[in-house]
Amino acid sequence: MKPIALAPNLIEHFYRGGDRIARLRGIEQTSEFQPEEWLGATVSRAGEGEIGLARALDGTLLRDLVAADPAAWTGSEPASSASDVGILVKLLDARQRLPVHVHPSREFATRHLDCPYGKTEAWFVLDAEPGTAVYLGWAATVDRDELDRRRDAQDSEWMLAQMNRIEVEAGMGILVPAGTAHAIDGGIFVTEVQEPTDFSILLEWSVTTSSREESHLGLGFETSMSAVSTEPLTGADLDRLVVRNDLDRRSAEPASLLPVAADPYFRLLHAAPESGGTVAIDAGFSVVLATGGAGSLVGAGEIGYSAGDVFAVPAAFGPWAVHGTGNLLISTPGQGWPRTLTAGGNL
Numbered sequence: 001m002k003p004i005a006l007a008p009n010l011i012e013h014f015y016r017g018g019d020r021i022a023r024l025r026g027i028e029q030t031s032e033f034q035p036e037e038w039l040g041a042t043v044s045r046a047g048e049g050e051i052g053l054a055r056a057l058d059g060t061l062l063r064d065l066v067a068a069d070p071a072a073w074t075g076s077e078p079a080s081s082a083s084d085v086g087i088l089v090k091l092l093d094a095r096q097r098l099p100v101h102v103h104p105s106r107e108f109a110t111r112h113l114d115c116p117y118g119k120t121e122a123w124f125v126l127d128a129e130p131g132t133a134v135y136l137g138w139a140a141t142v143d144r145d146e147l148d149r150r151r152d153a154q155d156s157e158w159m160l161a162q163m164n165r166i167e168v169e170a171g172m173g174i175l176v177p178a179g180t181a182h183a184i185d186g187g188i189f190v191t192e193v194q195e196p197t198d199f200s201i202l203l204e205w206s207v208t209t210s211s212r213e214e215s216h217l218g219l220g221f222e223t224s225m226s227a228v229s230t231e232p233l234t235g236a237d238l239d240r241l242v243v244r245n246d247l248d249r250r251s252a253e254p255a256s257l258l259p260v261a262a263d264p265y266f267r268l269l270h271a272a273p274e275s276g277g278t279v280a281i282d283a284g285f286s287v288v289l290a291t292g293g294a295g296s297l298v299g300a301g302e303i304g305y306s307a308g309d310v311f312a313v314p315a316a317f318g319p320w321a322v323h324g325t326g327n328l329l330i331s332t333p334g335q336g337w338p339r340t341l342t343a344g345g346n347l
């Protein structure tokens with residue numbers, strides 16, 4: 001069974017951006033507010049029907065293809081649903097700052113949202129304007145009552161001032177554990193790999209089109225704030241959550257682009273063969289983005305790629321190899337998935 005090429009899937013959002021996605025993917029941006037493309041998605045935007053779902057070039061939903069043959073696509077029994085592939089991959093091209101927000105853990109989502117997945121996520125930086133930063137966790141313990149007050153006052157300045165500000169550059173991999181307050185500056189373009197849900201608790205709705213009532217997952221802040229950590233991320237924590245990679249590296253081996261702590265949730269591999277060489281990839285579901293070069297993917301069959309292409313690769317493609325001059329980003333479910341899903345696996 002061969003990989004399928006995926007059609008462009010830009011998402012309209014409250015925040016500005018998307019020109020770098022359009023350039024990379026060779027597609028037309030039709031509004032200034034298309035800052036995300038959802039790649040290989042078998043889940044949709046919360047409460048928005050089919051928006052977000054990935055489609056093959058003929059318009060078929062990937063969700064339906066997977067649900068029709070989960071074993072061929074994922075190599076295992078269906079996980080939480082027949083179309084569950086264990087990950088959601090996005091291109092996120094922010095031309096304005098994203099709000100301070102937090103995602104729930106698996107434990108919280110299981111208890112309150114009837115879902116085994118939370119939304120631990122990770123960013124791989126493709127491009128960043130000089131001096132731009134991400135905000136990751138609190139720099140010191142935050143008082144819960146004060147956080148509630150500052151949230152209700154929509155005191156953005158206070159929230160950002162409490163957070164770790166990390167200047168970024170292309171090649172950085174950043175893991176955002178569930179529970180961690182975070183934000184992304186305008187000017188930053190990332191590939192995001194995350195658990196396959198759309199659960200966000202907005203601490204800063206004032207910079208979005210959402211209201212306070214749309215910011216607590218329908219649970220009330222009393223409940224949803226228990227998903228928000230008030231503990232600091234120390235220097236040692238940040239060392240564990242942020243890695244730097246060399247994107248010019250070419251090798252017969254794939255390289256992991258994210259911190260090892262991401263492995264139970266998802267993996268993001270870089271494959272860039274040496275001249276005339278190949279890179280071998282294990283069998284399993286993956287979402288592949290070619291950021292440059294051209295060549296072919298060879299497994300149980302062969303399919304050509306060139307810069308900007310995106311593919312969903314089924315487990316039934318078997319072990320496969322990257323040929324050619326490409327720079328490929330390969331997103332896969334976490335190690336041991338889907339077994340690890342039922343075993344918990346919170347960071």
Ligand SMILES: O=P(O)(O)OC[C@H]1O[C@](O)(CO)[C@@H](O)[C@@H]1O
Pocket residue numbers: 036098121182183184192194198199200
């Ligand atoms: O769609 P939301 O929940 O408003 O969040 C905006 C974006 O922020 C992220 O959580 C990144 O921090 C993305 O996954 C998400 O698409």
